[in-house]
Amino acid sequence: MKQLHTAFVGYGSGGRIYNAPILSSVSGFKVVKILTSSPDNIRAANSDFPEAEVVADISGILEDPSIHLVILVLPNHLHYTFGKQILEAGKNLLVEKPFTPHVKEANELINLAHKNKLVLSVNHNRRWDSDFRTVKKLIEKDFLGRVVEYEAHFDRFRNEIKPGWKEEKELPGSGILYDLGSHLIDQALHLFGLPKEVFADIRMQRDNAQVPDNFELLLFYPQLKVTLKAGTLVKEKVPTYSVHGTKGSFVKYGADVQEEALKNGENPKNSSNWGKEPKEIWGKLNTVDKEEFFKSEPGDYRVVYQNLYNAITSGAALEVKPEQARDVIRIIEAAQQSQDERRVVTFG
Numbered sequence: 001m002k003q004l005h006t007a008f009v010g011y012g013s014g015g016r017i018y019n020a021p022i023l024s025s026v027s028g029f030k031v032v033k034i035l036t037s038s039p040d041n042i043r044a045a046n047s048d049f050p051e052a053e054v055v056a057d058i059s060g061i062l063e064d065p066s067i068h069l070v071i072l073v074l075p076n077h078l079h080y081t082f083g084k085q086i087l088e089a090g091k092n093l094l095v096e097k098p099f100t101p102h103v104k105e106a107n108e109l110i111n112l113a114h115k116n117k118l119v120l121s122v123n124h125n126r127r128w129d130s131d132f133r134t135v136k137k138l139i140e141k142d143f144l145g146r147v148v149e150y151e152a153h154f155d156r157f158r159n160e161i162k163p164g165w166k167e168e169k170e171l172p173g174s175g176i177l178y179d180l181g182s183h184l185i186d187q188a189l190h191l192f193g194l195p196k197e198v199f200a201d202i203r204m205q206r207d208n209a210q211v212p213d214n215f216e217l218l219l220f221y222p223q224l225k226v227t228l229k230a231g232t233l234v235k236e237k238v239p240t241y242s243v244h245g246t247k248g249s250f251v252k253y254g255a256d257v258q259e260e261a262l263k264n265g266e267n268p269k270n271s272s273n274w275g276k277e278p279k280e281i282w283g284k285l286n287t288v289d290k291e292e293f294f295k296s297e298p299g300d301y302r303v304v305y306q307n308l309y310n311a312i313t314s315g316a317a318l319e320v321k322p323e324q325a326r327d328v329i330r331i332i333e334a335a336q337q338s339q340d341e342r343r344v345v346t347f348g
Contacts, residue, residue, distance in 0.1 A: 002313050003030045007061045009082060010073035011036035014096050016044045017262050019071055019123070025269035026305040033061050058082065062089040069312060072096060076173025080105035087112045092119040092312050098182040099325040101172035103333055106326035113322065119311045121318050122325035123304055124186040129256035130277045130299035132187050135241050137297055138250055139191060143287060145247030151227040152187065152241050154180040155234035161208055168210065175211035176230050177202060177332055184228040185328045188219060192226065194327060195219035199344045200335035205233050217335050241283065248287025256299045268302055275299035
């Protein structure tokens with residue numbers, strides 16, 4: 001099996017917690033270099049990949065002809081500048097979501113990848129959340145009939161502002177709409193395509209907040225309304241998904257189990273139950289034909305890396321195309337325009 005020599009650019013929590021365990025559980029990747037400077041992250045890099053070289057400058061990766069793939073896990077405002085350097089150096093690239101803060105930047109990276117015949121993708125891994133895969137199955141199998149309303153939440157209770165780049169207003173790509181919103185938007189576009197109109201209400205609710213920490217985003221289709229919401233002051237959780245159609249409804253509480261498993265140091269290669277939700281949080285399906293708690297599909301973030309390997313080594317079609325990730329940013333920009341102008345924005 002061909003080994004893809006791989007480098008991490010950034011090894012904070014996004015790299016070491018959410019990407020490294022998934023990559024290491026998929027055959028075909030060999031991490032050879034890691035760019036990071038924090039002492040804690042250096043220790044983690046040396047522990048996770050003892051054979052990899054930790055470097056302090058991006059040139060050590062860009063100038064290494066043996067590296068096939070770079071995993072870019074830096075703060076959002078750095079995605080474009082570092083992504084451009086990586087693609088210009090002839091490396092395939094996986095960018096942590098969101099793609100870039102602005103559509104113009106995303107288009108530049110897409111054009112550069114095409115020009116250099118490189119694979120470029122974005123880690124929209126929550127297409128492989130257990131609950132979302134279950135919703136997708138129900139819609140595709142026509143359990144709900146024609147869907148008329150879809151509502152998805154990504155809520156948390158974090159009433160204190162913690163230091164970090166995500167809370168700094170002068171940095172492009174900060175705030176909850178880019179952070180959690182990009183997941184919800186990608187899922188909706190994956191199911192329903194691009195909307196006709198967009199309306200957004202974006203707020204700062206916590207004391208001393210400098211960037212948005214709450215939003216409600218409405219996507220309007222000819223016969224469908226999509227509502228996407230996320231907040232940081234939601235102590236009592238509402239349904240994660242509520243989907244209604246001409247044949248009935250599906251309502252789901254609880255969250256995919258993979259994130260907590262990764263935070264707890266678990267790895268898919270050591271788990272026979274990876275991504276399987278407990279029966280206690282299966283969603284309720286209530287239709288004209290049946291009423292039952294519907295077994296959740298297993299979640300599996302490994303699909304992202306397995307597909308990436310196949311795309312680089314054998315030309316397989318990407319599951320997450322960069323144009324799709326770019327369209328997420330288009331929706332975010334339309335949402336910001338809607339907030340600024342306090343109106344519905346025609347999308348297109």
